[in-house]
Amino acid sequence: MIHLPRFFRIRLWSSPTAMTAGSRLVRSLSALLLLPLILNRFTTEEIAVFLLFRSIISLRILGDLGFSDTFARFIAYGMAGEKHLGDYRELRPPLGERTPNWPVIAAICGTMDTIFRRIAPAAFLFLGGGVSWALLRPISTLTDPTSGWIAWVVILVSMTIVFRGNTYLAYLIGVNQIALLRRWEIITSVGGIATAVVTILLGGRLLEIIFALQLWEVINVIRNRWLCRRVEEGRFRTFDLRAKNPEIMREAWQRAWRSGLGVLFSMGLVEATGILYAQIASSDALATYLLALRIIQMTAQVAQAPFYSKLPLLARLRAAQDLEQLTALARRGMRLSHWWFVLGFGTAALLGPPVLDLIRSNAAFPPPPLWLLLGLAFFAQRFGSMHLQLYSTTNHIIWHTVNGISAAILIGVSAALLPFLDVLAFPIGMLAGYAGFYAWYCALRSYRSVGVASWPFERTTVVPPLVCLLLFTVAWMLLS
Secondary structure: OOOHHHHHHHHHOOOHHHHHHHHHHHHHHHHHHHHHHHHHHOOHHHHHHHHHHHHHHHHHHHHHOOHHHHHHHHHHHHHOOOOOOOOOOOOOOOOOOOOOOHHHHHHHHHHHHHHHHHHHHHHHHHHHHHOHHHHHHHHHOOOOHHHHHHHHHHHHHHHHHHHHOHHHHHHHHHOOOHHHHHHHHHHHHHHHHHHHHHHHHOOOOHHHHHHHHHHHHHHHHHHHHHHHOOOHHHHHHHOOOOOOOHHHHHHHHHHHHHHHHHHHHHHHHHHHHHHHHOOOOOHHHHHHHHHHHHHHHHHHHHHHHHHHOOHHHHHHHHHOOOHHHHHHHHHHHHHHHHHHHHHHHHHHHHHHHHHHHHOOOOOOOOOHHHHHHHHHHHHHHHHHHHHHHHHHOOOOOOHHHHHHHHHHHHHHHHHHHHHHHHHHHHHHHHHHHHHHHHHHHHHHHHHHHHOOOHHHHHOOOOHHHHHHHHHHHHHHHHHO
16 A cells, blocks of 8 residues: 555655656746736736747747757766767667766866856847847837836846856756756745735736746756755865866767757747737737747646656666667657647646636637647647657757758748738748658657657557547537
């Protein structure tokens, strides 16, 4: 008989998947607690600017140019005993007993910190000069445009600090301290949400709510630094973070720019559709589209947990050449991720409209065609992205190529359809790019890297949840 308190303490408390899901669920509480308050109390113009700010903040992953993922993967290789940071597509003689190679990990961290010290001020200048223009029109519609610009400065400063702190995040992920990291994220996320809710209940407007949220982003950086100095017997404290290694720098750059460009072409382009739409849409239409993006992205982020929490372990299994265990672990994570997405998407579709009506929201739930097209597009994107991540454990990075081609399709289709279909052109373009190339190409590369065929891999992994998603889509369209 299972003793439930002990089960939760040992199994769930120490589970990277459970803690990652918990962290992302708690972050999603902003949709259940904070967002309804904003939709009810803010004007339509304030809602549009707030959601636009959140879209820009979500682009912070672009600020590290792909180095975070690259260095986290390098550290995972070091934890497997490797000193080789090259290509893992070809099998090599095993190393024997695999214990962490701390000298290599120390060199990786020194190189990583040197890079992030340079990226942070560059990101500040880029965002301040390159993105501010996109805010001119939306902020000008506010009753108090000055408060909108001050809020933007708060975001710029806090995001610069976050870029600087990516060293700590990459280290914790690389040494596979994901459960610990996500547990603390749950705690600080609760603090951030509580602070934001109290702020808005006390009459705070756009500036005050942005300040409350971004303050906790800075606290997260401080927390991660503290955790780095505690885990793995405090070895991080002994690293010389100003000692860069030219060879590691070269290996990292060869992969990071491909990753960064790939993220720009995928997630960056999706967020850019909101920024572009802000230049031509009314405040009502913009708020609805940005709300749709925010909900579908939160659904996708929570659904990532079963697979993405396993990435450091998958990298170590690739370095150890244990392809059988790697394949089994990847399939299990992908299967759960697909089901979580379908469940979250369907729940949002059914409960979203009545909930927004109940709270008397000043922004409407997206109409069925927009929501269904976004769901199909993001399902295809998640499918391809997980396979791309699995292939990337070989340390051969093709993100720039596959995302570049899918981005070209997205842009071409969206631009052609925008004059005729308005906002629907964006999800149709996403679906064309992701399903038309990205998903199947990434999957083919992934299958070959682990030596399996597509049907045995996907028969119970993606087919059942995809069938359920399609059936739900047809049923909802017929009943709408």
